[in-house]
Amino acid sequence: MRVLDFRSDTVTRPSPAMRRAMAGAEVGDDVYREDPTVNRLEALAAEMLGFDRAVYMPSGTMTNQVALLAHTRRGQEVIVTRGAHIYEFEPGAMANLAGVSPRFVSAPYGVPDPEEVRFAIHDSPHQAPTGLIALENTHNTAGGTVVPLEAQRAVQEVAREAGLPVHLDGARLFNAAVALGVEGREVAAGFDTVSICLSKGLGAPVGSLLLVPAELESEVRRYRKMLGGGMRQAGVLAAAGLIALQEGPAALARDHAMARELAGGLVDLGLDVDLRSVQTNMVFAAVPDARRFAADLAAAGVLINALGPARVRFVTHRDLPDDAVTEALPRVEHVLG
Numbered sequence: 001m002r003v004l005d006f007r008s009d010t011v012t013r014p015s016p017a018m019r020r021a022m023a024g025a026e027v028g029d030d031v032y033r034e035d036p037t038v039n040r041l042e043a044l045a046a047e048m049l050g051f052d053r054a055v056y057m058p059s060g061t062m063t064n065q066v067a068l069l070a071h072t073r074r075g076q077e078v079i080v081t082r083g084a085h086i087y088e089f090e091p092g093a094m095a096n097l098a099g100v101s102p103r104f105v106s107a108p109y110g111v112p113d114p115e116e117v118r119f120a121i122h123d124s125p126h127q128a129p130t131g132l133i134a135l136e137n138t139h140n141t142a143g144g145t146v147v148p149l150e151a152q153r154a155v156q157e158v159a160r161e162a163g164l165p166v167h168l169d170g171a172r173l174f175n176a177a178v179a180l181g182v183e184g185r186e187v188a189a190g191f192d193t194v195s196i197c198l199s200k201g202l203g204a205p206v207g208s209l210l211l212v213p214a215e216l217e218s219e220v221r222r223y224r225k226m227l228g229g230g231m232r233q234a235g236v237l238a239a240a241g242l243i244a245l246q247e248g249p250a251a252l253a254r255d256h257a258m259a260r261e262l263a264g265g266l267v268d269l270g271l272d273v274d275l276r277s278v279q280t281n282m283v284f285a286a287v288p289d290a291r292r293f294a295a296d297l298a299a300a301g302v303l304i305n306a307l308g309p310a311r312v313r314f315v316t317h318r319d320l321p322d323d324a325v326t327e328a329l330p331r332v333e334h335v336l337g
C-alpha cells in the first residue's frame, strides 16, 4: 500500500535537481560572509521581497526568535494572534530567549481586528509595555488562511501610530501570495521584518530567511550566531534553497487545488470541514476523537496530524502524487466505517 503523507508540507524531500545543485555548490565560510551560494540566496530573497537584506538561518523558529530578540527588550509584551506559531510551537522561546510575554488578540481566520490590536498596546506603569506586533500569513492554526493585504495594512497603521515595529511570520508567505494572486513582495510590504521558510511548500530540505532593513542586519547576524545559527559552508543547503525560491512558488497552486478537492471530498463523506477556511494547502476537520482518527487513518496508509482533541489537519504538498486525494478518500471512508 502506498503511504500518503498529509501531516505537513515540511515532509517533502529535495528534488533530484536540488540534490545535484547541493552536490555541486560553491561554498565558503558563511560566518565570514564568504559563501557565494548563501550570498546569492540572500540577495535573491531580498530582491524578490523588497527588503534591503536577507539573513539565512536553519529554521523558521530561529528567524522568528531572532526577530523578537532584535525588536524587543526583556519584560515587554508582543501582540500575537491567538494560535500564532511564534508562541504555540516554538517551545517557550519567546519567554526563554527574548524574555517577553505574549498579549493575544483574537483572529478569526487569522485576521485580527485593528481596533483590538490598538487596545492591546500598553504604555502605562501598570502593565508590561508593548515592544512588537507580530502577524502570521498564511495563518497555520486558523486553517492555512490568508490575511488580506488591507488587514495587514490596517495593523501596520496602528503600529506606526504607536511607534511600534511589526514582524510577519511568513513561513508560508508564498502560499498567501499565490492565493491572493499577487507577488510575494506585496505580502511582505510594510513590515519591519519578515520571516520566510524555504522548507515548507517550496520544497527545500532546510532553511529560512529573515528579511531585514540594512540598519538591523549586523544585530540580526549577531543574534543568529548567538543561537547557534552560524553554519559555515551552508552553501550546500542554500543551493537547494535557491531552487526552492526560484521554482517553488509557481508549484503551490497545485497544492491549493488539491486541498480544495480534498476538503470537498471529506465534506461529501460527512466530515465537518469549514470550507471557508480552506484557502491554501491545509484542510482542518472536526472529529470526535482526533488521536484515534489519526491512528486509524495511519493504519490505512494516510498520515495526518491531530492538532487538538477533536481537530485534525491534512496538508497538501509537492511530494504528494496527483491522484493522492482520489486514493486517500476511499481510505477515509473505510475508517469512518
Ligand SMILES: Cc1ncc(COP(=O)(O)O)c(C=O)c1O
Binding pocket: 010, 058, 059, 060, 061, 062, 064, 085, 086, 136, 138, 140, 169, 171, 172, 197, 199, 208
Ligand atoms: C507559521 C509557521 N511559522 C514558523 C514555523 C517554524 O518553522 P521551522 O519548523 O523551520 O522552525 C512553522 C513551522 O511549521 C510555521 O508553520
